[in-house]
Amino acid sequence: MGCGFEGYYKSNVFELVNGLNLIIGSNGDGKTTFYEALEWLFRTDGTSKADTKLISKKRSEELSADESADVRVAMTYEHKGYVKTLEKSFHFTKSYDGEITTSNFSFDLIEENGGERMRRDGLKFDYDLPSEIRKYTMFKGESDLDVFQSSNALKMLVETFSDVKDFEAYFSFMEYSTKMAEQAQTNAQKSDRKNSEKIAQLKRTIEQESSTLEDIENEIRNKEDEASNFAGLLKSIEQSKEASKLLVNVNRRIDTLTNKRAQVQASIKEDYTINLLDDMWILMGFEDIAEEYSQKISAVDKKRRKLENDYLQTAGAEKIIKKMQKETSFVPLPVHIPGQKIMQEMLDEEVCKICGRPAKMHSEPWNYMLQRLEEYKNSLKVDEDEEVKPYYQNEYIVELQKRDTILNDNLAEITKLRHHIQKVISNNNRLHDEIKKIDANLNNEIEAKKRILAQADGLTEEQLLSHLENISNWMDLKNKAVSRLEVLKGQRINHRKTLEEAQESLGKLAEGTSAALYAKIAALIRHISAAFKSAKETNKKRLLHSIEDEANVFLESLNTNDFKGTIRILEKANGQGEAVLMNSDNTRIFNPNTALRTTYLMSVLFAIGKLATQRSETEFPLIFDAPTSSFTDAKETEFFNVISNLDKQVVIVTKSFLKESYDGNLVLDQNKVNEVSGRVFRIEKKKPFDDKDLATIQTVITKVK
Template sequence: MIIQKIEICNFRSYYKSNTFELANGLNLIIGSNGDGKTTFYEALEWLFRTDGTNKMDSKYISKKRMEELFANESDDVRVSMTYEHKGTIKTLEKMFHFTKSFDGEVSPSNYSYTLTELSGVERTVKDGIRFDYDLPSEIRKYTMFKGESDLDVFQNSNALKMLVETFSDVKDFEAYFAFMEYATKKADQARDNAQKLDKKNTDKIKQLKYTIERESSTLSDIEREIKNKENEAVNFDGLLKSIEQSKEASKLLINVNRRIETLSQKRFQTQARIDENYTINLLDNMWILMGFGDIAEEYSAKVNEIDLKRRKLEQDYLLTAGADKVLKKMQAMKTDFVPLPVHIPGQKIMQEMLDEEVCKICGRRAEKHSEAWEYMLHRLEEYKESLKADEDEEIEPYYKNNYIVELQKRDTTLNDNLAEITKMRRKIQDAIAFNNRLHDEVKKIDANLNLEFEQKKRILAQTDGLTEEQLLANYENISNWVEQKNKAENRIATLKHQRSQHRATLDEAQEDLSKLAEGTSAAIYAKTALIIRQISEAFKTAKETNKKRLLHAIEDESNVFLEKLNTNDFKGTIRILEKVNGQGEAVLINNDNTRIFNPNTALRTTYLMSVLFAIGKLSSEKDKTEFPLLFDAPTSSFTDAKESEFFNVISTLNKQVIIVTKSFLKESANGEVVLDQNKVDEISGRVFRIEKKKPFDDKKLGTIQTVISKIK
């Protein structure tokens, strides 16, 4: 079958009549998003539907055509395909009428589906469902594919069975199987009826029949359990494959989550070590005095200066007071210098110097009872004495208050603590530096956390819609699924062994029963039943051989196409596997005979398309005709270079291929999407460009119209 022309009229964005004149070979229909690529594919899907569903649907009607109709005006939605099949030109056409009412409603009517054959000048119009004779529905499943995810024909659980029935002679055996089962049953009944007359072997016959019934029942139970276990194994295998496809992502996600947890704990611990209670420490730990050193020195100098003046004035006052008692007192006080106040050094410091036998003012030793030590003792006693009230004092003191003395005492106290205050500066600096280092560490942890969270986003964005919970749950369940799969497979092996044993017992009982029939009227029936069973087993063996031959043929042809389509790159070897439940699967095998899980998307697309080409070739060999292949965006994951190479290889194949794609487009300097003519020129085949007619209103669907340009 070669498609020559496709016409689309008033089908969604295809306003009025639009025609594609196709070539026998590669046909590219290039369009950007929203230009009508998917609509083209869906128009053909609607045309090819022969089951009588979706006949007339208002969603198919061109919005633009609908809006421009006047009241009571009509038009048609029509999709037709002209093709050549086995030397005859035919046109398949599906259409319906639509009319706009006075209130603006549109109603469809007059549906028709026809297949017109042209033979010379004669035209024969038939029902469109006869298209199934030219392109059977079971074949169409292997000719139309929407997107890369749709390329795996074996994702349908019945795909292998349909392939075997369609492209091999296995289905021819089914009628024989039914007949053999019927004939065996009748032969057994005839034998049993004849053996009822054999009184001599009644007990043996009864025992053998019991054995046959028991073994047949057991075999039936075993077959049923085998089927259940095979389904279990397939289900767990499917779960494991879904994990296999995302196992790497699951591992990465688990490792990322572990790193996030470790970093989060480290951040919490580091943050907890930061102590920035500076406001509290200013008062509670006297940090406010950190800058007091310079102030204390200035304060001390001023206090000493004013104290010196105080003592000088007081001395002059006492010297001029004239009291004998005072004169006596002054004689004791008179020196060539102004003496220190009795409270300097303080009582505690003076006592400390006496205990340690050292003068901490001059730094010299003052052994006990030495002149220096006695002097310090005298000074201490003098200070203690000054604290006592002098009852005999008759002269009014020069200073009635002791403010300056209090200031001097405060100065002494501050100077005693000045060393600790100086140390406090270093302590505060160390605390702030320590906190700053912790802050820097937290920033680094936050930066690493951000990197891990970004990695986590990338992992989840590339897992085909699986959530984080699903990935983690799948990974956690893998050991359980492996165990369950192994249990099912081990049980299947055990059951098959038991089946062979019970079959042997059953065959032996049937053979013994046939031997008992020898020489009697039942002999012919027993022999007939035995021969029929042998023929039935031969048919089963032939059916299995036929199926394996077909799978090997698909494998061989697939690898031939893979060699052509995937040049200068790793490709592996295609194998068509049959699962325990009879489902098929196309996989890639490495040279060490291990399966290649999760091949890159471009390689996956290439090897699955190779399988499709192989099936197409086998179909053409069987029916002596070629069937076209139609793909909607099959190479979206390809690089530009890979895509050009891929299309060029397809153009060399002796097969009609129609590919709807947004490849070979680029953005111009002014931001418009235009055709990359240089790349198009490198392609051998027919090329069409579809695009939205300009201008259009991006808020109004009724302004959208797909226009077609034939490029080459």
Template sequence: MIINKVEIDNFFCYVGYNEFDFDKGLNIVSAKNSGGKSHLFNAFHWTFFNNIYVDKQEDTTKKEWKAADNINTLPDYIVLNSNVDDVFKTAIKITLTAEFHENEEIKGDLVEYHFEKEIFFKKRINDVFPTSKPELQIWYVFNGETKYLDKGEHKWFLDKIFPVSIRKFMWFQGETVDELYDFSNPATLSYAINEISYFPIYENLVAITKKAESSISNKIDNELKKVKKFTVEQERILVEVEEAKRKSSSYDDRIIEAKNELLNLEDSIIKEEEKLKGVGKYSDLKLKLNKYEYEIKAVNDKIDFLSVQSKEKFISKWMLNKCDDLIKKSSVNMDVLSKEIKSFQKSENPVPITLPGPEYVQKMLDDNICYICERAVEEGTAPYHALKSRMADFKNNQVQKILSDNFTELNRFRRNLLSELPGISDEVVKNDSDIEKLIAQRKKLLTQRDNLFSGSGIENATEISIGSTTYEQILNKIRSLNASKTNTDRRILSYTSDKSSEDRRLQELLDRKAKIIQFDDAVEITEITAKKYIDVINSALINLKKTALNHLIEEINHESNVLYSKYLGGNTQGEIEIDKGVRIIDKQTKKTLSNLNTAELTAQKLAVANAFLSLSEKKMNRSFPLLADAPTSQFDDENTLFLTQNLSESFDQIIIMSKDYNKIKGDERASFIDKAKISKYYELKNELIDKDGADSRSNKKTYINTIK
């Protein structure tokens, strides 16, 4: 496969129409930070997979994959210099040459495929909004006829030309090199090998000859029964052999079924993870939205509380603000009122009628004792009549008591007011200030909440809620798929173990059968002769399969180490070893090396990934382009040149976007282009459109300078 051309119209920093022509071999796109190389990489992903690698919403120092449906892809310059209700579009067209997807044989007819995608936007007062979803069309010309793929075929077609199991090897960024592959999972190696080689054919041939061997053995046994009579022991051994074969075969079927299930689960997990990239933001947005809504509600509750409290205080106290002198002057009236209340008293006893209270006086009468002087009070005596008189006073002075109590309360309230009135002005000011601060806080929270929508290109909370629910559903599905995958792995191990045990038992039975059932030369059974040949073929294919796998692993291992050494200019601490996983070992001791630096680990990942793509061309005559954004970000200048110069020997086409070539100028660059056999060399610069205008992103675009 060769990518021929990329045409970009109004996509982020690419203002207006822009064109990149690519060729076989090594293609370099050099640019400083913010020059436009990452958005060129995004152009491929936006077109093929409808996602974009952009800043995280909550942390612009980090990036993440996001679904492209609601992302504004228009350049800032277009948005700023347009009128309300103007309509614009982002459009990308990618042309590539690949094997015709309907070829029955690999490396058949080549077809030029065209991928065209566009989305329309409309200008509002302060921003733009999409008026359509990104629409992709895939078409080609075959036998003089233009044909378009149905939308329902798009995903299938993209999976066919960019196989999921090795897609990460083909499209990656330096920031995500750690995600290239996971060889801690044994299935990863198996999937990749199946994509780049004919090894599955050996597995199929072994399975076919094994079934043929089992089938012809059964025919031989049936024919023997026709020409000779078996003893009881011989009959029993035949039955046991047949049963053991049946069990072994059933385990084979179970293992094949489980492995197919595992492949489907792996494929489903990869696809769900791709979906997760598109909705991952919604989970974070939901948490932030809930946080803002909670804080806004809390602020509203505080404002309501202060408002209600201020009303109550106004009615009870604040309405008397600055009445201090008036209340102080009321002391004269209070004295008059006190004298007036005393005039109601119908007793000459100067002791207040509240002392002692009527309850105590009544108890003294009932107990015939004065609890004040502790002397007896007999009925008919003067003390007794005095207490009775006191009780009469209580009844007679009831009105005076109520007035006295109210007067006391009024006097207390007056004193409290006099102590509180001087602070009323400060209380009112503080209350108003607190409410104003809370209103400002609410306004800020509302703005942050609104920015949450506009910043993420989302219209309302419903979309976030739906997206968050979708995210959780996909995440739960991935968890469920991973749990099923784990269970399937265990089942395969269990079936394999049981099959090994049954195969050992079968071999023991076959050995016994060979001893007690001898083939007589006089017995003419054609299948006996045929079985000898089938046994030889089956044995040969098993050895070929084992040899082929070992040889393929050796080739991958060798190719990886050749590339690993080249990428690091021969300065490696060890060598790559591929078995069930990938590791770096010491060349002499063969022990695993740890604490390798970042460049060495990156080179290891790149070497193995590139070895798979390189061998795919050699083994399957099926080439894939390598498209990488900043693959050398972890390398020093020298190793960057080593990597670049050695990449072109591994692939039909490589497109590298990096800032690491920006230092090379003039004759040094010309020499580098010649030495690295570079086919196309572009230099990108993000510069002012209006040279006299403001130094703003809204006045900048990426300019393409074709060096070669």
């Protein structure tokens, strides 16, 4: 193989055999490096020449200042009786400041013929393994197995393995010949004065129909592209359609629950601080306190009035004393008790609601109550002639008495607060319980959403939602394009018929004239041109059917005891192709499991490889990097057994056939290795090594069998 290439520090050699060759290694052991070394060696397009990234870090670290070494990758092979060596290399030097520079890049193909060695340009490797063939021989991982994923894959496949490309030169010649023959016919028929008007009309019809047909063909191509593009878009989201629907439903439930939660939360009334004061909740159970409060306020007021009365007597304000005092030994109630509204109510109803006795209008009790009401009203007026200052400058006790009156007037409502508060708190607790249930359901839906997104093949939520929105639109556009295609194809048939009838009529008019020969030649060339086009399509279809037949034979052997379906190679309207699996009822299997997808795509590759062998009479190898990572152990064993029986050189780089030992290291599963036929290599990192220093990494090769 070579030396100095990345982890392959020293000279490393793989002696491959015809049949199966396994190169087994764990992660980081050099499997991908082996594959990349071959990719680098096989490049003949002038790119990827000398690159410092390809240099073994360990080798470059060992170099002293101004010391040099080489990177070299070579492959010796046999081709058509000749032994050849393809070699690519370059020189690298380490400067005094540690910089690495490259030089002396070379790419050679050395051919041995008897005792003679001839060195040629490595670009001539293309004659032995053409670049158009190489794309069907090397595959990196399972995702690289679909040879039809590039837009021009089918065209290249057809041109490489069929004779279709040989028709192109004839098409150009036929177009030219047809044009010249028709022109010659037209020139010859100009002398036909008798039929000149009919000839002119037929020529106009031919020109119009030819132009219309050209427009129809262009629109057909456009509509075919549209239909193909929308079909491709629909296929690309087919796998995510179900996830998109689930996501939409989950989001709808999340929105419903979120809105419901907001509504329930808004219904909760927990402004308890405000309720305590503004809504007087603090007075719950206030009856006893209210009674005690009334007693204390009454006592304080009585004392206040006694002190005020004594003050007035002492001050000699007889006028005020007479107004406020009766000839009685008790201290009178203040004028504002009972309140103005209550006093007016007692007068209107002619009853004293303090003692419960009747007080007929204009009776002594009734007049007394009227007098009290007037005194109260007068007490609210400011007496500007008052000369004696009041004993109490402020009316705090009066305010307390008013509050006592209000509380007692509303005592019945206050006693109901307990029931109201309990009802509010109970309702709030019920709403909190409802929110807990909503939150539980909401969390379940959010988890369901996470699961959908986690299994959506890397698609974002926005992509999934846009997919679902696009499905209907794309399906409608695809159906419109397909419907328009049917109309256009019908129009094409009609216009072709009209064109052919006009050409035939023009040819009949030429009979018996000098233009007859030219008319026959033009008609003959048109028939030949049509035959070439038909032959091209037939040739292409024959090739695709051949690949299908061979691929299904391989699929049968790779999936002997498992579901397999049938491989079909579909040609899309835009010239692209696709390898698909079909059910027995001719419906497509859109989502085969990964192992089935790998085996049917490999079957297509094997079929193409066999085709390449038959065409060039040369057997080309197949090289795979980790093609079976999705296989089960049983499936993997079955696969390698089939591959080992192929009459073809196959090189597979894999981490299969490894198992964990009792000490946690990965070792070869010798029993599984013994079950397959072929050459087996074990590659691994040389120990000891520093897992944080690339300069300590060296890949070593052991031939196992």
